[in-house]
Amino acid sequence: MVALQPNPVTLTSENPFLNHLQSFSSEIEGVLEGILPPSTTCLHQAMRYSVLGGGKRLRSFLLWTSAQLFDVAPPQALKTAAVFELIHSYSLVHDDLPCMDNADFRRGKPSCHKVYGEATATLVGDALIPLAFQTLASLDMTPEIRLELIEGLGRTIGSKGLVAGQMMDVGQEKWPRTYEGLLELERLKTGVLFEFALEASAILGHASLSERQALKAYGRLFGQAFQMSDDWLDGCGQESIIGKPCDQDEHKFTFLHLLGPDLLCEKIEATVSEAIDVLEPFLAKATPLKEAALYVLSLGPCLRRDDTGARNVP
Numbered sequence: 001m002v003a004l005q006p007n008p009v010t011l012t013s014e015n016p017f018l019n020h021l022q023s024f025s026s027e028i029e030g031v032l033e034g035i036l037p038p039s040t041t042c043l044h045q046a047m048r049y050s051v052l053g054g055g056k057r058l059r060s061f062l063l064w065t066s067a068q069l070f071d072v073a074p075p076q077a078l079k080t081a082a083v084f085e086l087i088h089s090y091s092l093v094h095d096d097l098p099c100m101d102n103a104d105f106r107r108g109k110p111s112c113h114k115v116y117g118e119a120t121a122t123l124v125g126d127a128l129i130p131l132a133f134q135t136l137a138s139l140d141m142t143p144e145i146r147l148e149l150i151e152g153l154g155r156t157i158g159s160k161g162l163v164a165g166q167m168m169d170v171g172q173e174k175w176p177r178t179y180e181g182l183l184e185l186e187r188l189k190t191g192v193l194f195e196f197a198l199e200a201s202a203i204l205g206h207a208s209l210s211e212r213q214a215l216k217a218y219g220r221l222f223g224q225a226f227q228m229s230d231d232w233l234d235g236c237g238q239e240s241i242i243g244k245p246c247d248q249d250e251h252k253f254t255f256l257h258l259l260g261p262d263l264l265c266e267k268i269e270a271t272v273s274e275a276i277d278v279l280e281p282f283l284a285k286a287t288p289l290k291e292a293a294l295y296v297l298s299l300g301p302c303l304r305r306d307d308t309g310a311r312n313v314p
């Protein structure tokens, strides 16, 4: 296990991860601009509203960064990365609907249905999914690779993946209110998309089976730590810092409710540490991915430690 710093992991604008993420964001924005249809109809306008100009772009960044381990041709890696933003945006638009999580704001602006209405927001999601598959089908890669990506994405976001997680989350499917039950819900709702983003880079790059397994494990662990951190921020973060209202999950069964802030911090640290460990076979080439995992630690002030190494939980 890597030794985590006893002092705060500070990610300032000097930190390479944030710089890399920022320059990647403008690049992927340009690719998404080109993939999305121009705003000639109300539907297309709403699609562009939901996908462009916001979001951290983490899933696409991780794909892009891991594709560099295998020297994947940049245009193909970027196009595939954009697919994950289309799917992620669809899931957010649908999740915000009144029949789901009923959220009025997303990425610092009114959610899609607040601007365009529920019917259009539903159809925005419906239209983003086929656009994602169409984009994969149009990659300049072999038919085998395109088929593997298309099949994998279908599996990832379907009734045994993302949608299954959402069914559990909205209370339409029974699940045990235990740590393991919650891990499974979050794996489906958040982890599988991160996991397949990393696997997609391995598919594009003709990676060996062991490299592919390592990247999948990293994606799953990254997603888990990210979700746990999101739970922590919802209950213990500050609205002015995280840019969205807190306590939205107050009535939900979350990692924070189950473990409490201190134990949850330990779990996040251990998960990030494990994610970094699985990248060892890639040696120094995996440094950007390791920095991305450490970024999750910087999200919550719960993870700051004082000089004695004690965690500084407010």
Ligand code: GRG
Residues within 6 Å of the ligand: 054, 055, 056, 057, 058, 088, 090, 091, 092, 094, 095, 107, 162, 163, 166, 189, 190, 226, 227, 230
């Ligand atoms: C509608 C099938 C369906 C699934 C929805 C993504 C999702 C499943 C729900 C969103 C609600 C939520 C809080 C999920 C936890 C994962 C998470 C923190 C998502 C937000 O991801 P970010 O922070 O978003 O990467 P940005 O805006 O930065 O792209």
